[in-house]
Amino acid sequence: MSSTTSSTTVATSRRPNLINSLFPSVISGIILGVAGAAVAGVLVNRMTTAFSPKGLPNDDAVAAAVYTAWVLFFFIGIGAFNGIFKWAFARREPTPAEELQLAGKGQGLWRYFRFTTDHKVVGMQYLATVFVLFFFGAMGAFMIRLEQSRPGAIFFNPSTYNTIVGMHGILMIATTIIMVSGPFGNFILPIMIGARDMAFPRLNALSYWLLFAAIPIFFSTLFLGGFQTGWTGYAPLAVQGLTPGMDAYCFTILVFAISTTLAAMNILTTVMVMRTRGMTWGRLPVFVWGIVLSVILSLTAFPSFIVSQIMVLMDRVFNTSFFLAASGGNNWLYEHLFWFMGHPEVYVMSIPAMAVAAEVTAVFARKPVFGYRLLVSGLVGISVLSVIVWGHHLYLSGSENALVAPYMLDTELISIPTGIFFLVLIGTLWRGRIWVTVPMLFVAGMLVNFVIGGITGIYLADLPTDEILHGGMFVVAHFHFVLPGSMVLGFFAGLYYWFPKMLGRRLDSTLGRLHFWLFEIGFLGTFTALLYAGLQGEPRWSANVALPFATANLIASLFAILIAASVFTFIYNVIYTLVRGERAVANEWGAKTLEWTVPTPVPLENFEQLPVVTSLPYDYGSPLPGPATAVADIASAVIEAPIQPQVEE
Amino acid sequence: MSEANIGGNAGSASPAEPRHLRRVLIIWAVLSVIGIAIWLAVAQFILPQAASSLDSSDNFTFLVLTVLAVPVALFVFVFLGYSLVVFRVQGRPTEDGVPLQPRPSLQVGWLGITSLLCLFLLIWGLIAFYQETAAASTSNTLTVQVTAQQWQWTFNYPQYGASSAGAQVIEVPVNRPVEFYVTSKDVLHGFSIRAFGVRVDANPGEVTTTAVITPTQIGSYTVQCVELCGLFHSDMWEAVNVVSADAFNSWIISQGGHV
Amino acid sequence: MKQHSSGFIIGIAASIILGFGVVAGIFLGLRSIGGLGYEPTVLRADKTGPNSATLNISTFPDSQVCHPDAPSPEIGWVTYCQSTNWELPPNSLITVVIKQYDSASGLYNGFFQQVQGTVGGVAMYNNKPMSQINGDDAAHTFTIQSQPDEANPIFVSVPLLGVANNAPSNTNVTGVDGNQYQYPKPNLIEFQFHTGPADHTYIWHCYVPCGNDRESPYGFSGPMSTTGFMAGTIAVTNY
Numbered sequence A: 001m002s003s004t005t006s007s008t009t010v011a012t013s014r015r016p017n018l019i020n021s022l023f024p025s026v027i028s029g030i031i032l033g034v035a036g037a038a039v040a041g042v043l044v045n046r047m048t049t050a051f052s053p054k055g056l057p058n059d060d061a062v063a064a065a066v067y068t069a070w071v072l073f074f075f076i077g078i079g080a081f082n083g084i085f086k087w088a089f090a091r092r093e094p095t096p097a098e099e100l101q102l103a104g105k106g107q108g109l110w111r112y113f114r115f116t117t118d119h120k121v122v123g124m125q126y127l128a129t130v131f132v133l134f135f136f137g138a139m140g141a142f143m144i145r146l147e148q149s150r151p152g153a154i155f156f157n158p159s160t161y162n163t164i165v166g167m168h169g170i171l172m173i174a175t176t177i178i179m180v181s182g183p184f185g186n187f188i189l190p191i192m193i194g195a196r197d198m199a200f201p202r203l204n205a206l207s208y209w210l211l212f213a214a215i216p217i218f219f220s221t222l223f224l225g226g227f228q229t230g231w232t233g234y235a236p237l238a239v240q241g242l243t244p245g246m247d248a249y250c251f252t253i254l255v256f257a258i259s260t261t262l263a264a265m266n267i268l269t270t271v272m273v274m275r276t277r278g279m280t281w282g283r284l285p286v287f288v289w290g291i292v293l294s295v296i297l298s299l300t301a302f303p304s305f306i307v308s309q310i311m312v313l314m315d316r317v318f319n320t321s322f323f324l325a326a327s328g329g330n331n332w333l334y335e336h337l338f339w340f341m342g343h344p345e346v347y348v349m350s351i352p353a354m355a356v357a358a359e360v361t362a363v364f365a366r367k368p369v370f371g372y373r374l375l376v377s378g379l380v381g382i383s384v385l386s387v388i389v390w391g392h393h394l395y396l397s398g399s400e401n402a403l404v405a406p407y408m409l410d411t412e413l414i415s416i417p418t419g420i421f422f423l424v425l426i427g428t429l430w431r432g433r434i435w436v437t438v439p440m441l442f443v444a445g446m447l448v449n450f451v452i453g454g455i456t457g458i459y460l461a462d463l464p465t466d467e468i469l470h471g472g473m474f475v476v477a478h479f480h481f482v483l484p485g486s487m488v489l490g491f492f493a494g495l496y497y498w499f500p501k502m503l504g505r506r507l508d509s510t511l512g513r514l515h516f517w518l519f520e521i522g523f524l525g526t527f528t529a530l531l532y533a534g535l536q537g538e539p540r541w542s543a544n545v546a547l548p549f550a551t552a553n554l555i556a557s558l559f560a561i562l563i564a565a566s567v568f569t570f571i572y573n574v575i576y577t578l579v580r581g582e583r584a585v586a587n588e589w590g591a592k593t594l595e596w597t598v599p600t601p602v603p604l605e606n607f608e609q610l611p612v613v614t615s616l617p618y619d620y621g622s623p624l625p626g627p628a629t630a631v632a633d634i635a636s637a638v639i640e641a642p643i644q645p646q647v648e649e
Numbered sequence B: 001m002s003e004a005n006i007g008g009n010a011g012s013a014s015p016a017e018p019r020h021l022r023r024v025l026i027i028w029a030v031l032s033v034i035g036i037a038i039w040l041a042v043a044q045f046i047l048p049q050a051a052s053s054l055d056s057s058d059n060f061t062f063l064v065l066t067v068l069a070v071p072v073a074l075f076v077f078v079f080l081g082y083s084l085v086v087f088r089v090q091g092r093p094t095e096d097g098v099p100l101q102p103r104p105s106l107q108v109g110w111l112g113i114t115s116l117l118c119l120f121l122l123i124w125g126l127i128a129f130y131q132e133t134a135a136a137s138t139s140n141t142l143t144v145q146v147t148a149q150q151w152q153w154t155f156n157y158p159q160y161g162a163s164s165a166g167a168q169v170i171e172v173p174v175n176r177p178v179e180f181y182v183t184s185k186d187v188l189h190g191f192s193i194r195a196f197g198v199r200v201d202a203n204p205g206e207v208t209t210t211a212v213i214t215p216t217q218i219g220s221y222t223v224q225c226v227e228l229c230g231l232f233h234s235d236m237w238e239a240v241n242v243v244s245a246d247a248f249n250s251w252i253i254s255q256g257g258h259v
Numbered sequence C: 001m002k003q004h005s006s007g008f009i010i011g012i013a014a015s016i017i018l019g020f021g022v023v024a025g026i027f028l029g030l031r032s033i034g035g036l037g038y039e040p041t042v043l044r045a046d047k048t049g050p051n052s053a054t055l056n057i058s059t060f061p062d063s064q065v066c067h068p069d070a071p072s073p074e075i076g077w078v079t080y081c082q083s084t085n086w087e088l089p090p091n092s093l094i095t096v097v098i099k100q101y102d103s104a105s106g107l108y109n110g111f112f113q114q115v116q117g118t119v120g121g122v123a124m125y126n127n128k129p130m131s132q133i134n135g136d137d138a139a140h141t142f143t144i145q146s147q148p149d150e151a152n153p154i155f156v157s158v159p160l161l162g163v164a165n166n167a168p169s170n171t172n173v174t175g176v177d178g179n180q181y182q183y184p185k186p187n188l189i190e191f192q193f194h195t196g197p198a199d200h201t202y203i204w205h206c207y208v209p210c211g212n213d214r215e216s217p218y219g220f221s222g223p224m225s226t227t228g229f230m231a232g233t234i235a236v237t238n239y
Helices: A018-022 A026-051 A059-078 A082-089 A096-102 A108-113 A119-147 A158-178 A183-192 A201-224 A245-273 A286-317 A331-365 A372-386 A401-413 A415-429 A438-461 A463-469 A473-503 A509-536 A547-580 B020-046 B053-086 B104-134 B245-254 C006-032
Strands: A638-640 B100-102 B142-149 B152-157 B169-173 B178-184 B189-193 B198-202 B219-225 B237-243 C046-049 C052-060 C079-081 C085-088 C093-100 C123-125 C128-130 C138-146 C156-161 C171-174 C180-183 C187-194 C200-205 C231-236
Touching: A026 A059, A026 A201, A059 A201, A059 A245, A059 A286, A108 A119, A119 A158, A119 A183, A119 A201, A119 A473, A119 A547, A119 C006, A158 A201, A158 A245, A158 A331, A158 A473, A158 C006, A183 A245, A183 A286, A183 A331, A183 A473, A201 A245, A245 A286, A286 A331, A286 A372, A331 A372, A331 A415, A331 A438, A331 A473, A372 A415, A401 A415, A401 A438, A401 B104, A415 A438, A415 B053, A415 B100, A415 B104, A438 A463, A438 A473, A438 A509, A438 B053, A438 B104, A463 B053, A463 B104, A463 B198, A473 A509, A473 A547, A509 A547, A547 C006, B020 B053, B053 B104, B100 B104, B142 B169, B142 B189, B142 B198, B152 B237, B169 B245, B178 B189, B178 B198, B237 B245, C052 C085, C093 C138, C093 C156, C156 C187
Parallel strands: B142 B178, B169 B237, C052 C093, C085 C231
Antiparallel strands: A638 B100, B142 B152, B189 B198, B189 B219, B219 B237, C046 C052, C052 C079, C093 C187, C123 C128, C123 C187, C138 C156, C138 C200, C171 C180, C200 C231
């Protein structure tokens, strides 16, 4: 099989020609992207200066042009449009060998740096990027804790602090959105449903590289004056910011949201049409349900985010007045558009992590998921309800009182399906044979933190307590308990669990336990102190912590040192494992889902023969020791029975 | 694998095994009682001083919600802890756990109990909300107009023709209802007095009102900004002193108003 | 649990130490990025006696005089020179002398047209004492406010009179780079206030919205929201 896609023939050499590896690749993408951005920037600068009455360029228009050109030329440079171009103008269809080459066959490590369509490559790219983004988000967090450790804005000046807060926020939010669906949704999910790849492999590569392209746009804000609004980007403050740092933020969101929407469509289509024979919806592993529900939710939510940022950009660049009261606009419009996305978004982050936890718990308790249908119904319930609760962020926005009651109702209702999740996990652990591995430890931590996070959410959902807590550190502690405290722990559970399959080595378990305990103790200390500070009335976004809250903040910052140590321990674990770690076996944990039936490393096309499925992958449990009669007491609230197979064997 | 056994079996298998469920429920009940007792004892030290009846009732709501929350949280903690300790195996398990399926009565019961809890929270919240908004302003109510600006609160007392001048302090009389009308000159701000239990956003181009509250305790409290508004957001504060009616009148006169 | 070599333990310790080194590096890096907020060097009020000092500042319509290496657009921003970080001696009578070179933009909020917190409740505008000015004639304000829960609060607010819009730029001012810049004849504004005990920090900024556009909310953008131009800190400290 000779590849004839490039002009230089490399049919017989075993190592790919360096030029063929470099072009197209991320290197050529960056070179072309920077060149295109520079040209566009200079052009628009000249144009707006020429047409401006004061002779000054429109900095926001220049920023818009630079970012758009960067994205466009980056994709030209990385070869994203090559496929489209060939489809339109080439004289023949691509051969299977060319498609495989696009999927990274024979390219060695270079395939991670090119527009490669193999879902496993995209999954690894997402994983590496998630690590990098989490690292920088964590750095932002440590800067925040440093500033808040003493009263007075003494470490950073307040505008730098506001920018750091905003960057920490959006880095963590964006990363938490993609942390499970990106690496595991891409690498593991197709194998788990018995497919060879995603439904749209090229779109898959595109969605990853869009995320990559958003990163320089995002960090450019540091050199353009930063942005003062925090990650929520509230107009009119967003419209007011004179420096283009705010435009960098808006564009980051646009590119990121497009990336996530494409990935969501891809995942949804893959699960709908590419499940292997016998895998009905009723036999889908819980993990896949979680990802599917989360992407449906993100398809509902993210368009609103995109629209809100486009409107802010229009207000900034073209001086429209969607959100400016003085010219007839209204800031409540932004708030509603934003939170219509903002609330489902936290469930986009949560549902996959919850599904991972359920998946992992079944394996390490050696028991089926307790109430599979109940769990799926609960997740569906959460998804549906989450779309109609956004107004609870707006109880105190000053809008009509009549809006409070319906949102209070819906928000309280959402705790019912969330409770189902706890029932299922407790039931899965109950009377299991629990192997307390590192993933299991992270799930335990997740359950503890999620209870606290969920309960503190109840205080915020009820108006009488919200009016003493809104906009304060209690809210911050609440969402930290649910997001890094629970969902990111779910991510780590999934990471320690699937690392042997994805990278062929097992992460060191001692370091894993150290990572967990350092994190959990540090986390509980930091955010319990902040819950207290919020209850006393400390406002959010305080560059200058007032004296009454100083002690609580100092304690929080001291505990945060432990969190930092846990991050560095984890990094050491990853590096140590990659360099010297023990090799893993194909079914490291004795699990029953399909990804553990393929060898490690996973071959390019996953399965030699596509499998046929006959039951849920949770058929743990030895046969019952003979019949017995039912006893109606508390203890028989559960039935001992293996899961019924769906089809006769 | 084709063995189906919905006929149901005694929940605790062989008689030699301890009654785990009973044990864990007892542990949970005992710890809940202890936990609630501890909370009720320390709550007065944790909840800040309330200076208005609204804030007192908000603090009370917080207390009640926590009393409910303690057993809910302990339920998860106790079951989790018990499972991880009692059902743990050292190293890799050699046999599987007993496959359990929830009986419909458990599912319905669980959903029922969580729904009741939700309903209680909802009704409580709605009643509190209704009481708060129904407190209508009387002719005696003091009106304070609050203008938020980056990065200072300025206040007007239109009934007296006075405005607060200097030293970032305002005064309100004790035991007299007061209502704040809040607006902003530029961007979104959040007007908040923790001790009074009032919090509302300041929107440009709109006037939003807080609930009518009655300060009940003389002292000095703080007005804060709780919506990020730029550079000096965390420095945007004002002291609000609750004083006697006479002290308030003399303060009004000192601010250039007429009583 | 497997046995680990001592090299392993050293590895954990080293990675944690290295990690905190990275944190320190990022901290220093962030502080050094000028565009996020410019912190000029501290200006100390000139002591004129054991309990008195004078603070001399000028307000210019752009930052060429004291921040000439600023990139665009900062170079066109109004600046309080020589610095926006001031130190004042404690328990002293401070005399503030401001040379105001900028034209008027007008106040949003009538509250700031009064002179507040000064000795006598007045300020001298070109040697004429006044307790308030017309809001439309204000170019800037000099407003000191306290940080949250400050035990010794200071609140001083003096509106700064603007020069006429069509005034000729016939006054030479020497910038820090040695060049001469032309501005209209300035208004001279003087007032006095007292400082309290040492080791307290206050913030100050201007309340006349003269950022990009008078219209809300643009008025408070740009220089109004960036330290080093029209916002800064005052430290009451011994020196």
